[in-house]
Structure formats: structure tokens, C-alpha cells
Amino acid sequence: MLSALLLRAGEDSTAGGTRRLELSLDDAIAMARVRSVDAAAALDELRTAYWEWRSFRAAQLPELTFEATAPAYSREYTPYMNDRGEYSFVRTNNLQAKGSLTLTQNVALTGGKVALTTSLDFLRQLDGAKNNRFMSIPVAVTLTQPLFGVNTQRWDRRIEPVRYAEAKAAFLSATEDVAGLAVDYYFTLLMCRENAEIARQNLENARALYTVAQEKREMGKISRNDLLQMELNVLDAESDLTDTRSDLRSAMFQLVAFLDLDGDVEIVPDVPGGAPHADIVYADALDRALANNKFVKTMLRRQLDADYEVARAKGDMRAINLFVQLGYTGADATFGGAYERLRSNQMASVGFSIPLVDWGRRRGRVKVAESNRRVTESMVRRETMNFNQSLFVLVERFDNQQQRLELARRAAGIAAQRYDTNVKTYMIGMLSTLELNDSRLSKDSSRRQYISQLHLFWKYWYQLRSLTLHDYETGTDIEADIEKLVKMQ
Numbered sequence: 027m028l029s030a031l032l033l034r035a036g037e038d039s040t041a042g043g044t045r046r047l048e049l050s051l052d053d054a055i056a057m058a059r060v061r062s063v064d065a066a067a068a069l070d071e072l073r074t075a076y077w078e079w080r081s082f083r084a085a086q087l088p089e090l091t092f093e094a095t096a097p098a099y100s101r102e103y104t105p106y107m108n109d110r111g112e113y114s115f116v117r118t119n120n121l122q123a124k125g126s127l128t129l130t131q132n133v134a135l136t137g138g139k140v141a142l143t144t145s146l147d148f149l150r151q152l153d154g155a156k157n158n159r160f161m162s163i164p165v166a167v168t169l170t171q172p173l174f175g176v177n178t179q180r181w182d183r184r185i186e187p188v189r190y191a192e193a194k195a196a197f198l199s200a201t202e203d204v205a206g207l208a209v210d211y212y213f214t215l216l217m218c219r220e221n222a223e224i225a226r227q228n229l230e231n232a233r234a235l236y237t238v239a240q241e242k243r244e245m246g247k248i249s250r251n252d253l254l255q256m257e258l259n260v261l262d263a264e265s266d267l268t269d270t271r272s273d274l275r276s277a278m279f280q281l282v283a284f285l286d287l288d289g290d291v292e293i294v295p296d297v298p299g300g301a302p303h304a305d306i307v308y309a310d311a312l313d314r315a316l317a318n319n320k321f322v323k324t325m326l327r328r329q330l331d332a333d334y335e336v337a338r339a340k341g342d343m344r345a346i347n348l349f350v351q352l353g354y355t356g357a358d359a360t361f362g363g364a365y366e367r368l369r370s371n372q373m374a375s376v377g378f379s380i381p382l383v384d385w386g387r388r389r390g391r392v393k394v395a396e397s398n399r400r401v402t403e404s405m406v407r408r409e410t411m412n413f414n415q416s417l418f419v420l421v422e423r424f425d426n427q428q429q430r431l432e433l434a435r436r437a438a439g440i441a442a443q444r445y446d447t448n449v450k451t452y453m454i455g456m457l458s459t460l461e462l463n464d465s466r467l468s469k470d471s472s473r474r475q476y477i478s479q480l481h482l483f484w485k486y487w488y489q490l491r492s493l494t495l496h497d498y499e500t501g502t503d504i505e506a507d508i509e510k511l512v513k514m515q
Contacts, residue, residue: 047287048294051212051484054285058208059201061286068200069511075193076512082186085132094125101152119153137177141168143353146364159357160364166353173348176341181334188327195320195495198504202492209488211284213481215277216295220477222270224470229263231449231466236260238453247455259463301431301483304498308421311494312414318495318503321413325406332399339395343388417493424486427479434472434479441465441472 049057059065100122103115126145133140147161239256242248282291316322354368448465451457491497495504 072197079190096123098122121150123148134179138171161357162364168351171348173346176338192323206488211281218274218277225267232263314494332402336395339392434476438472438476441469445469
């Protein structure tokens with residue numbers, strides 16, 4: 027659809043080289059969702075969150091790592107202690123190679139890590155006997171386990187899904203916010219274009235009425251004061267037309283830049299013919315917002331972050347780590363012999379760090395974290411109340427706006443008919459200049475009021491879509507194919 031619009035703009039060129047693009051509100055919104063800088067920024071943020079989520083998921087799966095050094099050559103003097111405890115320097119000249127294959131798995135339940143390793147070391151002595159040596163570890167199981175500290179993996183499994191759900195909801199809300207911006211720019215241009223058209227029509231009418239007034243003055247049917255008033259009306263209309271055309275160029279530039287179009291495009295907006303009707307109840311809108319909007323997910327994630335900081339501060343008060351390795355090893359001058367006559371190979375260690383005197387520094391960190399958590403809980407309650415109140419006000423405004431829009435539409439039609447009638451009545455000399463000017467001002471004001479009310483309707487419409495992530499026209503929730511979007515170029 028967008029390519030068809032741009033092609034149509036290229037075909038609709040004026041003599042001066044400016045391309046005319048007739049654009050409806052739906053077309054502008056669709057184009058903004060794809061081409062605007064705001065839409066691109068929202069998509070980039072979604073991509074970042076998506077790959078962070080993928081990285082988190084990958085960290086829960088086994089990781090296979092191959093490490094190797096091939097070769098490592100050494101020709102140097104190194105210190106050597108004999109059996110009498112005397113040191114001397116001996117010359118070494120050897121070639122080494124080693125490789126290992128390790129399968130690692132994080133254990134979310136305990137926060138530890140289990141690794142299964144197999145390795146082979148090779149050493150060739152280049153001086154003296156010039157022999158080869160092989161050392162193998164066919165299999166070794168290693169457990170690294172922090173004790174009493176915070177289980178970061180378990181907290182990540184609680185926080186990261188919420189963070190990703192928050193990012194997806196934020197993207198969907200951002201796309202609706204982009205639509206809301208498109209509505210603002212579109213109606214700003216539409217209002218400026220309507221003002222320019224009104225000013226042009228008023229100038230034509232003012233000139234025509236001034237010509238008639240001159241004829242009536244010559245026949246003595248109107249006073250000189252009335253004639254001067256009609257001439258003043260022409261000058262005012264010319265000034266208004268100049269101002270409105272300047273405003274129109276400014277609004278045109280803003281919308282063209284927002285839609286990332288070429289500067290030689292002249293957008294021709296039209297007044298949306300109708301508006302969808304929706305009976306929105308606050309309780310239903312609140313339920314949908316709590317289920318879909320990023321706000322609830324953000325509040326939950328902030329609460330979890332605060333809880334995690336408290337747990338981490340408490341875990342940092344003492345640190346105890348357990349390391350255990352069980353396996354087999356063998357050594358021989360031949361490759362095959364290194365895997366025979368294997369011997370057990372065990373290592374175990376428990377390291378701990380417990381502060382004896384820190385003047386309450388670690389305990390102070392716990393108190394700070396707990397205080398921050400209470401602050402977060404208070405802010406969450408306050409922001410939840412503000413969110414609910416804002417949604418209530420928006421629903422009320424939207425419901426009222428549907429009625430105001432219908433009244434504005436009817437008033438604009440009546441005012442236009444009244445002005446047309448008064449123009450004809452003035453032509454036959456049965457209406458004063460003041461009454462004609464009053465009907466013209468009423469007609470212009472009613473037309474602008476209708477455009478303004480239509481603008482507010484669509485603004486509230488997309489604000490509701492952004493908050494509830496629900497399309498009230500189709501009755502379905504707003505969704506997107508995240509996998510497809512993040513892989514788009």
C-alpha cells in the first residue's frame with residue numbers, strides 16, 4: 027500500500043516539480059508505523075530486548091566449549107629445587123600441546139554450575155632424552171556452588187520473562203503512540219489547509235461583495251461607511267490568506283519530515299468521513315490495560331528488582347563457595363597408554379569470606395536495599411492510582427467526545443447553510459453588512475470547531491489503544507509477530 031501511495035505521488039506532479047500526494051488519515055498512520063523515526067526507534071528497542079531474552083534463554087541450556095593450545099614452545103631457564111631444598115636454574119626446551127572439551131550446565135535450583143570435562147596434554151622434550159609424554163583426563167565432573175549467597179540464576183528466571191513481556195508491550199504501545207503523533211501532525215496540516223481554503227474563499231467573497239457594494243454606492247443604496255467596511259474586509263482577507271499559507275507550509279514540512287518523505291512532496295489531506303463508534307466501559311478498559319499494558323509489567327519488574335537487591339545485600343554479608351572435582355587421570359609415554367591404568371583424581375575446596383569487623387557497612391547495605399524496596403512499593407502504589415485515574419478520565423473524555431463530534435458536525439452544516447443563504451440575501455439588498463460578516467465568522471468558526479473535535483476524537487482513540495492494547499473497532503487485542511519484526515532489515 028505504501029509503495030502504491032509513493033508511486034501515485036510520483037505520477038501526480040505539478041508543473042513546478044512538486045509531487046502531490048493525496049493522503050487519508052489511515053494512509054498517514056500506516057506510513058508512520060513503517061517510515062517514521064519514532065517507529066524505527068521502537069523497533070530497535072524491541073530488537074535489543076529480544077536478543078537479551080534470547081541470550082538469557084541460551085544461558086539456561088548446556089554449553090559445549092573446546093579449548094586448545096597447539097603448539098606451545100618453550101626454551102628458557104626455570105627455577106628448580108632439588109631434594110635437599112637447594113634452588114638452581116635449569117634449561118628447558120620442550121614443545122607442548124593440550125586440548126579440552128567441556129560441557130557446562132547452570133543449575134538454576136541451587137545457583138551453581140556443573141561441568142563435564144575431558145582433556146589431553148602432550149609434552150615433547152627436545153633436549154636430553156627427547157621423549158614424549160601424554161597425560162589424559164578421560165572424564166572429570168566439576169561442581170561449583172555458592173553457599174548462603176543470593177541465587178542469581180533463580181532471580182533471573184523470575185525477572186527476565188517479565189522484562190521481555192514488558193518490552194513487547196512497550197513496543198506495541200509505542201506503535202500506537204506513533205499513530206497518535208501521525209494524527210496530531212495530520213490534523214495540524216488539515217486545519218492549516220482548511221484555514222487557507224477558508225481564507226481563499228473569504229477573499230473571493232469579499233472581492234465579489236466589494237464590487238457589488240461599489241455598484242450600490244453609485245446608486246445611493248448604501249452609505250460610504252458601508253463601502254469602506256467592505257474594502258477593509260478585502261484587505262483583512264488578503265492578510266489572512268498570507269498568514270494561513272505560511273502556516274500551511276510549516277505544517278506541511280513537519281508532516282513530510284515525520285513520514286520521512288522527500289521535501290518536494292505536497293501532501294493533500296482530506297477530512298475523515300466518519301469515526302468508529304465504541305461503547306467503552308471503564309471497568310472493561312481497566313481489565314484490558316492491566317492484562318496488556320506495559321505499566322503493570324513494569325511495576326512488577328521494579329518490585330522484583332527491589333526484592334533482588336535486598337536478597338543480594340543479605341547474601342553479600344558472607345560468602346562461602348564450594349568447589350568439588352571428581353575424575354580419573356592417566357599418564358604415559360604413548361597416547362594409548364595415557365588412557366590405561368587410570369587413577370582417581372579428586373579435588374575439593376571450601377572458601378569463605380566472613381567479615382569480622384566492618385563497622386556495619388554490609389548491614390547498612392541491607393538496610394539501604396530494604397528502604398529502597400519500601401520506597402519502590404510506595405511509588406508503585408501511587409503510580410498505579412495515577413494510572414487508573416488517567417485511564418478513567420480518558421474513557422470519560424472519549425465517551426463525551428463522540429457526542430461532541432456529532433454536535434460539531436451538525437453545527438458546521440447548519441452554519442454553512444446559513445452563510446450561503448445570507449450571501450444570497452445580501453445580494454438582493456435585504457441583509458446588512460454586519461449580519462453577513464457575523465454569519466461568515468460563524469461558518470468559519472463552526473468548520474474549524476468540527477475539525478478540532480475530529481482531531482480530539484482520533485487522538486483519544488489511539489490513546490485508548492495505546493493504554494489497553496485493544497482494538498475496539500474489531501474487538502481484538504493488538505498483537506504483532508515479534509520474531510518476524512526483529513528479523514526485518
